Every structure is written in C-alpha cells, then in structure tokens.
Amino acid sequence: MMPKSYWEKRQELTFLAGEKKVKAYYKGLQKAFEQAKREIQGVISDFYVRYAIENKVTFAEAQKLLDKAEIGELKDFIAKVQEHMGEYNLELNNMSIKARITRYQALEKQVDALLQRLYAIEYQLKGEEALKEVYSDSYYRTWFNIDQYHGFHQGFAQVNPRTVEALINYPWNGANFSTRIWKQKDHMLQVLGEDITTMLVQGRPPKDMVSNLAKRFQTKEYEAYRLLHTESSFIIEQGTLAAYKEDGVKKYKIVATLDIKTSDICREKDGQIHNVKDAVVGVNYPPFHPFCRTTTVPYYEDKDEVGTRIARDPATGKTYEVPANMTYQEWYDKYVRNNPEAVLAEKKWKNRYSDQRQYEEYKKVLGDDLGVKSLDEFQELKYNYITGFEDLKSFYQYKKQYPDSNKLYYEINKEIQKLKDKGTVNKKIGTAVKPISIKILEVDKHAEIQMKSRGISVNDAEGYIVNAKVMFKQAKNTKNAYYSNEGASVIIIKGGILKTAFPRSHYDKSAEAIMEVADKYVK
Numbered sequence: 001m002m003p004k005s006y007w008e009k010r011q012e013l014t015f016l017a018g019e020k021k022v023k024a025y026y027k028g029l030q031k032a033f034e035q036a037k038r039e040i041q042g043v044i045s046d047f048y049v050r051y052a053i054e055n056k057v058t059f060a061e062a063q064k065l066l067d068k069a070e071i072g073e074l075k076d077f078i079a080k081v082q083e084h085m086g087e088y089n090l091e092l093n094n095m096s097i098k099a100r101i102t103r104y105q106a107l108e109k110q111v112d113a114l115l116q117r118l119y120a121i122e123y124q125l126k127g128e129e130a131l132k133e134v135y136s137d138s139y140y141r142t143w144f145n146i147d148q149y150h151g152f153h154q155g156f157a158q159v160n161p162r163t164v165e166a167l168i169n170y171p172w173n174g175a176n177f178s179t180r181i182w183k184q185k186d187h188m189l190q191v192l193g194e195d196i197t198t199m200l201v202q203g204r205p206p207k208d209m210v211s212n213l214a215k216r217f218q219t220k221e222y223e224a225y226r227l228l229h230t231e232s233s234f235i236i237e238q239g240t241l242a243a244y245k246e247d248g249v250k251k252y253k254i255v256a257t258l259d260i261k262t263s264d265i266c267r268e269k270d271g272q273i274h275n276v277k278d279a280v281v282g283v284n285y286p287p288f289h290p291f292c293r294t295t296t297v298p299y300y301e302d303k304d305e306v307g308t309r310i311a312r313d314p315a316t317g318k319t320y321e322v323p324a325n326m327t328y329q330e331w332y333d334k335y336v337r338n339n340p341e342a343v344l345a346e347k348k349w350k351n352r353y354s355d356q357r358q359y360e361e362y363k364k365v366l367g368d369d370l371g372v373k374s375l376d377e378f379q380e381l382k383y384n385y386i387t388g389f390e391d392l393k394s395f396y397q398y399k400k401q402y403p404d405s406n407k408l409y410y411e412i413n414k415e416i417q418k419l420k421d422k423g424t425v426n427k428k429i430g431t432a433v434k435p436i437s438i439k440i441l442e443v444d445k446h447a448e449i450q451m452k453s454r455g456i457s458v459n460d461a462e463g464y465i466v467n468a469k470v471m472f473k474q475a476k477n478t479k480n481a482y483y484s485n486e487g488a489s490v491i492i493i494k495g496g497i498l499k500t501a502f503p504r505s506h507y508d509k510s511a512e513a514i515m516e517v518a519d520k521y522v523k
Contacts, residue, residue, distance in 0.1 A: 138239030441496035
C-alpha cells in the first residue's frame, strides 16, 4: 500500500505544474503590459505636441472638435491597432467614430483601442488558452496518480473542450474570468481618463504623468497576476475533481499547507472529508480565497492512512515530516503555539501588508535617517527590539511635525524632555528643533523696555537668532525661542515680532541646562 505522503507529493507536483504554465504565460503578459504602456505614453505625448499652445494644452483646447482630416487619422489609428484582432474572432467593443468628436474624446478612443488589444488578446484569449492547458494537465495527472496508487489502469475519458470553456465562463467567485478582465480594463480606462483630465486642467506636461502611468500599470499587472493565480487554482482543482468522478473516487480529503502562510479558513478546513458528489467550490472544495494553496486528495475509508505529510518550520523555513493524519490545528498546537520564534514569524507574515505601508511611510518621512533598508530589517526592529522601535516611532512623529529639523535636534529634544521631567528645565520651554533664522520686523513695546534695561539692542537680539545653537517651538508653534552662547530671543512668527531678548548673563539654571545639552551636540 502506498503511504499517505504519496498523495500529498503527487498533488503538490500537479499544482506546481499548473503554476509553472501560468507563470510562463504571465511573463509574456507583463511584456504586453509594458508595450501598451509605452504606446499610451506615445499617444498622450503626440496629443500634447499637436495641440500645445505656449507649451501647454488647456482643457478648453482639448474640448474643441476634430476636423475631417483629424477624424480620418483617428479612424486609421484604430484600424491599425485592430488590424490583426479579427483573426482571433473576438467580439470587440464598438469603436465607431461620430461625426462630431472632441480632441479629448479622440485621445480617449486611442487609449481605449490600445487597452482593448491588450486585454482582449494578450490577457483574455491567451490566458484562456493557458487555463485550458492547466485543466487538461491536472485532469490527466490526477488520473495517472490514481492508477499508480491502485496498481492498475482503466480506460478514461478524454477532456471535453466544451467542459473547460464552461468552467472558464463559470462565475464561481461572483463573476467569470472574462467579466473580471473587462472590469479591470474599464477601470484602467477610467483612471487614465482622470489622470489626463487633471493634466489638462492643471496645464502640466505629459512627462509629469510618466510616474503615475507606471504605477497604474503596475497595479493592473498585480491584479492580473492575482486573478490568474486564483483562476488557475480553480481550474486545477476542477480538473482534479473531474478525474475523481471519472475514476469512481467517492470521497476526498482537504489538505492545507502546514506553514504559517496558510489562511485561517484553510487551517480550519484541513483534514475535513467530503463526498465527491457534494463538492462546492469555496464551501467545501478549494480554492477558498484568492492565492489559495489548499488542495485535496482521494480518501478511501477501507484503507488506513500511513506515512507522513510535509510541514515547514516557521522560524527556519526548513521542511520536516509529521504523521499523515495530523491536522493543521494539531500541527499548530504542537509546533507553533508555544514556540516564540514561530509565533513571531507568523506575526510578521500576517502583518506584512500593514508593515509594508508603515515602512514606506517612515521611509518617506525619515529618508536616510530611517536606519533600515528593507521590510525585513524594519520588522526585525519592530518585533525584536521594542525599545529601539519606540524611539524610531517617536522620531518619526517628531520629524512629521517638524520636517525641517533633523536627527541631531531630535536627540537634543529627548535630553531636554528628561530635564523637564526632573524639573531642571521649565516645562513651558517647548520642543527643540533645528534653528531657522527669522528677521525681526517689529519689537514688542514691553520687550523694548526690557532690552533697554538689559543693555542690549535689536542687532544683539538678531545675533542671538543667527548664532542660535537650538530653537524651541512654543505656544502651539506660534513662537520660536532661540538660545545661543551670547543670549536668547523669542519671536512671534507671524509678523516677526520680537517678544523678548536677554543676554547670557541673564540665563537662569534652566537656560544653562539647555545650553549644556546644546553644547554637547552642536559645536
């Protein structure tokens, strides 16, 4: 009798074979997306060159009607784009050109034609061909595996092309493959139209759209990959299910991957046994969600499960074997739940998307001061060095509020805060930031009297500002307090009003403590 691991290994090979076919197709699709992006950039640039006045195209210019010659050119463009599309017997959207059409509408037609060619041929047509190959491969592989398991061969039915086409058109996840593709295309046309309108209204050149256009295509490429992966999982499992039915398999067992990447729904379903005749996709038969890796194996009630199944160590990534009848929950309870390294690895995996967003935001605000160069390093700091991450978080919040300051003044501010807590420095002193000079435009009357009694001039007060080692934002950021080796000045930012100024000889214990910290960092 074959061990239980036989089925797991065979089904894994079937899944990998299907995934390989999809990846090969997707590689070609990526090139097609890149080509379409270049062509769309081209038509937008041509539009700009043709209708630009004083180096910009206004929205009003874009709304002007095409003349007869321009309408003829548009028809020629669309005909050239669609030149070979008829060979595929495709049902295309109506691209007829009205007698009255604006320049903007003509540009939209050009973009639409290029997107139709991309989505109709490169995405849908070739994608469906790849899925048909995936189905056939899954069907015959499963049948062969069952024959080997039993030790004999019986005649089997050939794949029916109509069956595969019906599966591709089946809305198993709320909509079928074609509907989802064209929904993606329509959304792409919509967002590109919004980008072009913004460009026209703001009078910006098309080169400003390059970065945004690249992001749009990158997003749509990912959506294509996500859809293809999910559809191929569905087709692989449907090919397997068809082989079960043809070969008389009565029951199947759900097999999830024993690692921390497995979804909660698949963890729960691992080890469940169902009748083949009762299989319903998304309910008791995979796939259960996008990027689902869960599969099934035949289950024979009259044969005991022997052998092992494969598991992956969350901390090291290495594989090992566990008993064949061990469920996901049993594996998790034994190997993950009480293993701190495994729990941490799972936490990093589950939080990877939110952590990626946080990492990008921190990188945007802190730049080189972030101190880590990858998401892995960021997560390592966040989950393994809590104190260090709390300091980074504090610096991020500081820098977000005071973008013109830097790490050095953040460190000064931390020390000043400690002195405030001890009572050494007055709590009203404010937040330490990098000094930014402000010209004194007016002197407060009370300040003028004080300065006269202290024997200092406006020039002296301006010198304190120019030579300040540290500045403090005060009164909800409405005032700047400057401290230098010669003296201190306080300015009301709005209006450049000098509120007070005093020489170093008037520094109290609090001010001297501030200067001691400033001297430590600023030479």
